[in-house]
Amino acid sequence: MTAPKPQPTPRPGVLDIAAYVPGKEHAPGVARVFKLSANETPLGPSPKAIEAFKAAAGQLERYPDGQATALRAAIGTTFRLNPANIMCGNGSDELLGLLCHTYLGPGDEGIVTEHGFLVYKIQITAAGATPVTVKEKDCRVDVDAILAAVTPKTKAVFIANPGNPTGTYVPVAEIRRLQASLPPQVLLVLDAAYAEYVRRNDYEAGLEIVSSCQNVVMTRTFSKVYGLAALRLGWLYAPEHIIDALDRVRGPFNISAPGIAAGAAAMADQGFIEQAVSFNAEWIGKLTQAFEALGLEVTPSVTNFVLIHFPDVEGKRAADADDFLTARGYILRAVRSYGFNNALRMSVGPEEANLGVIEALREFMGRG
Ligand SMILES: *Cc1c(COP(=O)(O)O)cnc(C)c1O
Numbered sequence: 001m002t003a004p005k006p007q008p009t010p011r012p013g014v015l016d017i018a019a020y021v022p023g024k025e026h027a028p029g030v031a032r033v034f035k036l037s038a039n040e041t042p043l044g045p046s047p048k049a050i051e052a053f054k055a056a057a058g059q060l061e062r063y064p065d066g067q068a069t070a071l072r073a074a075i076g077t078t079f080r081l082n083p084a085n086i087m088c089g090n091g092s093d094e095l096l097g098l099l100c101h102t103y104l105g106p107g108d109e110g111i112v113t114e115h116g117f118l119v120y121k122i123q124i125t126a127a128g129a130t131p132v133t134v135k136e137k138d139c140r141v142d143v144d145a146i147l148a149a150v151t152p153k154t155k156a157v158f159i160a161n162p163g164n165p166t167g168t169y170v171p172v173a174e175i176r177r178l179q180a181s182l183p184p185q186v187l188l189v190l191d192a193a194y195a196e197y198v199r200r201n202d203y204e205a206g207l208e209i210v211s212s213c214q215n216v217v218m219t220r221t222f223s224k225v226y227g228l229a230a231l232r233l234g235w236l237y238a239p240e241h242i243i244d245a246l247d248r249v250r251g252p253f254n255i256s257a258p259g260i261a262a263g264a265a266a267m268a269d270q271g272f273i274e275q276a277v278s279f280n281a282e283w284i285g286k287l288t289q290a291f292e293a294l295g296l297e298v299t300p301s302v303t304n305f306v307l308i309h310f311p312d313v314e315g316k317r318a319a320d321a322d323d324f325l326t327a328r329g330y331i332l333r334a335v336r337s338y339g340f341n342n343a344l345r346m347s348v349g350p351e352e353a354n355l356g357v358i359e360a361l362r363e364f365m366g367r368g
């Protein structure tokens with residue numbers, strides 16, 4: 001018997017992480033597949049972004065601009081922000097990780113909500129800190145539950161607003177109340193990945209609150225309505241002291257040159273975004289109505305996806321619907337890992353897919 005050879009071991013916490021499992025992409029044996037499981041836009045990116053991406057192919061031997069100046073300038077122009085308060089990342093996923101690795105460590109707690117985005121928990125744990133999960137109320141973030149969970153160890157609070165996979169939102173007055181009640185040394189992270197889709201007077205993505213507070217950060221993405229998920233582009237808006245800290249930790253060339261070029265062009269083409277938002281609003285309404293007419297419960301959504309709850313009846317559960325839809329080429333997202341055992345999340349797709357899912361669920365529910 002020889003003792004096992006010592007081997008490198010990850011830091012405490014790393015092996016506690018349940019790795020992120022993306023939604024499925026394939027339906028074996030089905031000729032035509034519609035992937036409606038990742039909240040990607042059916043409209044693609046602005047043609048101007050594709051053009052800029054192609055033009056960047058001529059200089060692939062050069063390092064990108066490590067400050068992503070052109071991209072930060074384009075974002076600043078669109079939202080009337082000082083580019084000094086903007087940082088870009090390799091998807092907002094990278095930025096969420098950076099925030100955790102910069103502000104949390106062993107012994108610290110990060111608050112997340114029951115149905116919140118799984119990346120928060122993963123990155124809090126990866127930083128050696130402890131995620132503390134608080135309940136939501138009817139698929140909505142509950143500000144009082146968050147406040148009740150704050151301890152002297154709390155370093156950060158992560159909220160997806162709007163939420164994924166719920167599609168609900170927290171009104172700006174509630175976000176303000178949360179900020180005002182949190183100790184000023186606790187970082188409040190507002191993940192506004194779906195902000196562009198929201199058409200509500202009482203919603204604010206975080207621009208105003210970040211501008212007036214020293215402990216709030218808003219993250220955004222090019223992966224959803226901007227149609228650039230493949231490029232991995234996100235950005236955050238934060239007070240200067242936070243940008244300064246994150247800038248020390250991030251990779252010096254974390255955004256690619258084609259990403260900077262395509263992102264800046266996409267940001268400048270706001271006409272394209274408005275059309276995409278209108279297309280989405282129309283289908284969110286139609287899908288919600290159609291599914292409710294079939295007797296399914298749909299959580300009211302302000303995003304580009306709907307959370308569909310299935311009856312707790314043999315043969316009619318979410319897992320059955322998932323199989324039924326997959327066999328017909330419609331891939332939705334199972335959301336058990338988000339705390340929904342009997343629901344599926346469907347992204348708004350092209351018209352043909354949306355109508356196809358309505359038809360298929362009509363058959364599934366025996367309303368054909
Ligand atoms: C899709 C999504 C993001 C975007 O992540 P990227 O890394 O920018 O692609 C962030 N937060 C939530 C809640 C999302 O659903």
